[in-house]
């Protein structure tokens with residue numbers, strides 16, 4: 001059943017109606033053949049975040065091209081959302097660094113993986129520290145209308161040129177609010193939402209937009225990733241997980257919900 005749903009998801013993404021989690025475009029688990037390190041699929045390090053038995057602390061590397069630094073509001077909201085759901089007694093820190101990705105203006109999922117691995121400062125499973133990587137490069141994703149994409153278990157990119165272009169009339173919603181929402185949304189995919197590595201007991205996955213919420217008040221609402229966002233979301237862009245999202249995290253953390261495709265198996269050390 002799960003294999004079928006993944007296949008359907010792949011076909012759906014091949015139809016180019018969505019591009020929000022690029023790993024599935026290859027039709028399955030992506031692993032780096034050039035190194036020992038396994039990078040997995042979005043959601044592959046969800047338990048590593050939700051539980052603390054192996055990874056006591058977490059670092060999110062935020063690397064941006066010159067002129068593409070995310071707002072401080074985005075960074076503080078990102079930190080708050082992660083602290084809300086991830087058990088990290090050693091703390092969660094966000095490292096913001098200007099970076100030259102040495103890349104042109106068009107990005108494929110593979111480009112993001114390749115440049116991400118070149119520019120990240122440490123492995124995703126870095127001893128007792130979990131390390132995720134958010135990239136804010138100049139340029140755009142190679143399928144149009146995509147504001148952000150999660151490409152493996154620890155890497156996502158947000159395209160601020162497109163975020164700025166997606167701003168609504170009279171700044172409703174504003175580019176700042178969209179940037180904040182898209183950033184939390186992509187991290188939500190790294191956290192496995194919606195149904196990427198588990199099956200929710202709540203019917204909140206949108207049937208027309210796999211991997212996304214049908215609740216317009218959730219940051220995982222399907223329109224958040226899209227450049228049409230201002231047509232679907234009027235004034236207040238959600239930047240929070242809703243009750244069903246939070247319940248899914250709790251279910252995975254406790255083991256009540258079965259979690260698959262994990263790079264770290266979630267066992268107590």
Ligand SMILES: [Zn+2]
Pocket residue numbers: 020021185189211212225
């Ligand atoms: Zn998405």
